[in-house]
Amino acid sequence: MTVQVQLHDRLDYQSVGPLLTELREIDDPELIIDAAQVRHLSAQSLQILLSAIKTRHGAGQITRVINASEGCIDLLSLFGFTVENFTQPETWT
Template identity: 60%
Template sequence: MTTHVQLHDRLDYQSVMPLMEELKAITDDDLVIDAGNLRHLGTLPLQVILAAVKQRAARGQTTRLANASDGCVDMLSLFGFTPETLTQPEVWT
């Protein structure tokens, strides 16, 4: 089964706990994170997403980033990621 998570337009330090709780609660084998509305991505929420991706990969679960907005792509590139590499821990670990 696949779970879809829609990211808010702004992920900053106030988004960390709700995002972490939402991602931790997902137990399905496939997770699609929809970043179509994302315009701002802070460092702490990015770390939450990376931790979730890494933990899921260790359990054999897949995570995919879909519909990355131009703002999302721009923000990810500042951190050295692309929408594809963000969900491939073998690339960045």
């Protein structure tokens, strides 16, 4: 089964709790993260996403990002990521 999560436009410190709760509840083999609306991504929210991706990867589960907005792409690049390597912990250095 595949689950899709729609990220909000502003992922700031107020988003951390709800985002963490939502991602922790997902145990499906495939998670699709729709980032079409993202225009702000805080370091805390990024850490939550990276932790979920790494945990899921370790459990043999797949996580993908789709529809990344230009803002999302730009913000990920500031943290040293591309949309392609963001969900591949083995490429993180």
